[in-house]
Amino acid sequence: MIEIKGLVKKYGKFTALNHLDLTIEAGTVFGFVGANGAGKTTTFNMLSTLVAPTEGDAIIAGHSIRNEPQEVRKHIGYMPDFFGVYDQLKTAEYLSFFGASYGMSSKKIQLRTEEVLQLVNLEDKQDEYVDDLSRGMKQRLCLARTLLHNPDVLILDEPASGLDPRARIEMRDVLHSLKGMGKTIIISSHILPELAEICDEIGVIEQGKLIASGDIRTIQKQLSADKIIEVQLIADASLEAAQAFFRAQGFPTAINDQQQLVISFVGDDAELQQLLRQAILHELPIIRFNEVKKDLEDVFMAITQGVK
Numbered sequence: 001m002i003e004i005k006g007l008v009k010k011y012g013k014f015t016a017l018n019h020l021d022l023t024i025e026a027g028t029v030f031g032f033v034g035a036n037g038a039g040k041t042t043t044f045n046m047l048s049t050l051v052a053p054t055e056g057d058a059i060i061a062g063h064s065i066r067n068e069p070q071e072v073r074k075h076i077g078y079m080p081d082f083f084g085v086y087d088q089l090k091t092a093e094y095l096s097f098f099g100a101s102y103g104m105s106s107k108k109i110q111l112r113t114e115e116v117l118q119l120v121n122l123e124d125k126q127d128e129y130v131d132d133l134s135r136g137m138k139q140r141l142c143l144a145r146t147l148l149h150n151p152d153v154l155i156l157d158e159p160a161s162g163l164d165p166r167a168r169i170e171m172r173d174v175l176h177s178l179k180g181m182g183k184t185i186i187i188s189s190h191i192l193p194e195l196a197e198i199c200d201e202i203g204v205i206e207q208g209k210l211i212a213s214g215d216i217r218t219i220q221k222q223l224s225a226d227k228i229i230e231v232q233l234i235a236d237a238s239l240e241a242a243q244a245f246f247r248a249q250g251f252p253t254a255i256n257d258q259q260q261l262v263i264s265f266v267g268d269d270a271e272l273q274q275l276l277r278q279a280i281l282h283e284l285p286i287i288r289f290n291e292v293k294k295d296l297e298d299v300f301m302a303i304t305q306g307v308k
């Protein structure tokens with residue numbers, strides 16, 4: 001379990017992370033989503049004990065990042081958002097280098113190198129030069145390196161950024177198998193749909209503040225108080241008259257380019273049913289009346305709107 005308590009990071013007068021409180025249960029895949037500059041990397045740098053918090057603390061696998069960073073490091077694998085250049089270094093050598101920095105024996109390194117390369121589907125690339133690998137392969141190699149010491153918690157900073165769709169799917173598959181192994185994974189992205197398919201929970205961060213968090217369905221539900229209803233009338237009916245009717249009921253209503261009414265509805269299902277009943281009583285020639293599923297990108301836009 002990870003417990004983040006009042007975590008703050010200031011750079012001079014600038015607050016990069018503003019009192020973050022968050023509990024992440026073991027085995028959860030938690031996605032941090034936010035625009036560039038929101039504070040994701042700052043948070044991850046503190047959780048991985050590379051940067052000291054200005055205030056607050058986080059407990060990872062029972063250890064404080066503030067007071068027991070050495071212990072925390074044994075339990076986490078951190079994948080930074082940059083890869084670096086490794087001139088004339090082969091894949092296996094790259095992993096040995098990092099294995100040695102974890103204090104692993106060369107025998108152990110050899111054993112784990114094979115295992116982690118298999119995990120990230122790079123087992124046939126042992127003798128390739130790192131710089132010759134594709135971007136997707138480099139990202140997976142970087143992930144492999146964070147797995148060498150078999151940590152229970154993975155902190156992955158934008159692991160899918162800059163990948164083409166195919167490489168993204170390959171990365172996602174690897175993350176799925178790590179999830180299957182029961183790892184706790186914290187992952188960031190500035191693109192919500194990228195996280196939605198892999199995460200159990202998400203946190204939305206804006207300008208250093210967590211503005212929403214929970215399982216994706218709950219967040220979606222919180223927002224679905226604003227339902228979008230599309231209404232289609234029989235051909236030749238007056239759209240304007242129908243629009244005037246819905247507006248008179250108190251709901252902003254637009255006409256889209258498919259000649260449908262788009263109603264921004266606030267209320268529960270019983271109230272929605274009442275609205276439909278009134279419309280029929282008013283003899284509006286409705287042939288379709290349905291709620292449009294807002295996709296996650298819309299949800300993200302809705303929750304982050306007005307913050308900036």
Ligand SMILES: Nc1ncnc2c1ncn2[C@@H]1O[C@H](COP(=O)(O)OP(=O)(O)O)[C@@H](O)[C@H]1O
Nearest residue numbers: 011014016034035036037038039040041042043
């Ligand atoms: N070392 C630093 N010194 C000063 N400001 C920083 C430093 N690191 C990050 N920041 C600022 O903190 C904010 C959050 O940055 P970051 O955590 O990298 O965001 P994200 O990873 O979400 O894109 C940004 O405004 C960034 O410019």
Ligand SMILES: [Mg+2]
Nearest residue numbers: 040041042081
């Ligand atoms: Mg970042």
